[in-house]
Amino acid sequence: MEDVIYVKELTKRFGDFTAVDEISFEVRNGEIFGFLGPNGAGKTTTIRMLAGLSKPTAGNASVLGFDIRSEIINVKRRIGVVPEISNLYDELSAFGNLLFMAQLYGVAPSLRKKRAEELLKTFRLYERKDGVFRSFSRGMKRALTIAAALVHNPEVLFLDEPTIGLDVVAARSLRNLMSNLHRQGVTIFLTTHYLEEADLLCDRVAVLVKGKILAVDSPQKLKEKTDKKTLEDAFINITGLEPEVLAVEKGK
Amino acid sequence: MPLLTLRAWSRRSWQLKKESKMWRDNLRCIFYIALKDIRTYYLKPPAVSWGIVFPITWILAFYLRNPGNFEQLVPGLIAMTILFSTTAAEAVVINFEMRLGSLERLLLAPVSISAALLGKVMGGVVFGFAMTTIVTIGSTIALGLHLNIAYLILIIIPSLLVFSSLGALLCVLVKEVFEAQTLLNLPRFLMIFLSGVVYPVSKMPAAIRCFSYVLPLTYTVHGLRLSFSAGSGKVILAYTLILIGFFLLFIFPALRLLSKKFE
Numbered sequence: 001m002e003d004v005i006y007v008k009e010l011t012k013r014f015g016d017f018t019a020v021d022e023i024s025f026e027v028r029n030g031e032i033f034g035f036l037g038p039n040g041a042g043k044t045t046t047i048r049m050l051a052g053l054s055k056p057t058a059g060n061a062s063v064l065g066f067d068i069r070s071e072i073i074n075v076k077r078r079i080g081v082v083p084e085i086s087n088l089y090d091e092l093s094a095f096g097n098l099l100f101m102a103q104l105y106g107v108a109p110s111l112r113k114k115r116a117e118e119l120l121k122t123f124r125l126y127e128r129k130d131g132v133f134r135s136f137s138r139g140m141k142r143a144l145t146i147a148a149a150l151v152h153n154p155e156v157l158f159l160d161e162p163t164i165g166l167d168v169v170a171a172r173s174l175r176n177l178m179s180n181l182h183r184q185g186v187t188i189f190l191t192t193h194y195l196e197e198a199d200l201l202c203d204r205v206a207v208l209v210k211g212k213i214l215a216v217d218s219p220q221k222l223k224e225k226t227d228k229k230t231l232e233d234a235f236i237n238i239t240g241l242e243p244e245v246l247a248v249e250k251g252k
Numbered sequence: 253m254p255l256l257t258l259r260a261w262s263r264r265s266w267q268l269k270k271e272s273k274m275w276r277d278n279l280r281c282i283f284y285i286a287l288k289d290i291r292t293y294y295l296k297p298p299a300v301s302w303g304i305v306f307p308i309t310w311i312l313a314f315y316l317r318n319p320g321n322f323e324q325l326v327p328g329l330i331a332m333t334i335l336f337s338t339t340a341a342e343a344v345v346i347n348f349e350m351r352l353g354s355l356e357r358l359l360l361a362p363v364s365i366s367a368a369l370l371g372k373v374m375g376g377v378v379f380g381f382a383m384t385t386i387v388t389i390g391s392t393i394a395l396g397l398h399l400n401i402a403y404l405i406l407i408i409i410p411s412l413l414v415f416s417s418l419g420a421l422l423c424v425l426v427k428e429v430f431e432a433q434t435l436l437n438l439p440r441f442l443m444i445f446l447s448g449v450v451y452p453v454s455k456m457p458a459a460i461r462c463f464s465y466v467l468p469l470t471y472t473v474h475g476l477r478l479s480f481s482a483g484s485g486k487v488i489l490a491y492t493l494i495l496i497g498f499f500l501l502f503i504f505p506a507l508r509l510l511s512k513k514f515e
Binding site for chain 1: 274277280281284285288292293353356357358359360361362363364514515
């Protein structure tokens with residue numbers, strides 16, 4: 001399988017603070033790649049750099065063969081990004097938001113309405129298509145934000161904590177959608193705190209702590225290497241969080 | 253040799269094609285961002301009242317205080333409409349969207365920061381143009397005024413760009429929505445009093461007169477007066493160039509500051 005995301009010694013510094021520290025990894029075509037790490041590990045910063053929202057301080061990266069520094073517009077045309085916060089336009093309706101995104105991404109005018117309606121049906125929002133974004137529940141906002149990222153049929157989808165704040169049914173429905181997209185050949189770059197979710201969905205995962213990658217492998221191999229039964233235990237072992245977890249358990 | 257030329261030609265043609273697609277993409281995005289902003293922010297009662305009702309009320313108040321020839325106040329009325337309608341929402345839109353995260357969402361699309369900013373500026377320009385057209389046509393018909401349409405366009409269009417980009421600049425200078433409105437009120441009210449909107453610049457003390465010439469609204473008001481009195485075309489062209497200069501003076505720092513927010 002060829003690499004669709006190639007990252008070499010990518011670094012991001014904010015003054016004296018190094019958020020992402022010379023990380024290197026590849027994401028292969030068609031795989032679901034999990035990017036795991038505790039809060040503040042640098043997961044979102046990495047996605048922001050790969051999606052063109054933040055400039056790297058050092059290092060190189062390319063997405064679908066396009067350099068993120070010099071060819072970011074070409075990258076943006078081919079990727080979909082679901083940010084951690086559902087940030088569509090409050091004043092626009094569900095349909096209006098998707099239509100606006102289709103316009104920005106240059107979806108053919110004859111296909112825009114059809115595509116927006118298709119997505120609203122897929123995410124079971126069609127009945128509320130004229131409802132404004134701000135009137136939606138958190139789950140509905142999340143669903144519409146994901147729909148907006150799919151409006152132009154992206155080849156790579158970045159999902160930053162997609163199931164956070166969703167109820168069980170909505171989260172399961174989203175996981176099914178990710179599996180469907182995976183079957184259709186879409187490459188998925190996923191950050192999540194839910195390690196069971198990562199274990200279930202991801203072909204490979206990278207473990208990131210304090211801006212550094214500590215391990216990259218399949219969930220199964222990480223479990224074997226650390227001699228743990230679950231990805232959560234393997235993750236705790238790799239990240240060195242075991243003493244903290246033990247302290248919490250003792251406190252109980 | 254012919255093979256090398258062919259290769260060079262083919263590379264150049266590919267490069268041109270790529271650049272032309274980028275430009276098309278940017279223009280499309282500018283258009284849709286402006287359209288979305290007009291629908292979302294400008295065609296709302298607060299923007300309309302701030303953009304058109306406020307200038308009319310202000311000018312009428314001056315007229316009633318000192319009744320005379322209302323025709324003399326028309327250029328000032330149009331200039332105020334340009335100033336207030338372009339900045340009605342422009343000064344808050346960027347910060348508002350930054351706080352909600354929707355500006356970031358916009359920049360995830362294949363849009364350059366400059367195209368996104370120009371889209372925002374164009375929203376103010378188009379809304380301002382509509383408001384200015386209503387006020388200009390209304391006052392021209394009501395008072396039976398004669399005007400030079402070409403001169404008027406040469407003054408109004410760059411003025412709309414100047415004040416919309418001024419709104420954008422002041423917006424990106426601060427973090428909060430209310431800060432931008434407060435900051436913008438300072439140049440707005442300074443210009444109303446010092447740019448000849450209600451009191452001619454020629455009658456002001458020399459020091460204030462000098463200061464008024466560093467304010468862009470002065471050129472708008474003078475240019476509009478010349479448009480109604482069939483003044484010199486050369487002066488109109490000079491004012492157009494000065495206004496374009498102000499536009500560049502505001503838009504480039506605005507772009508730089510906005511880009512810095514995404515570094």
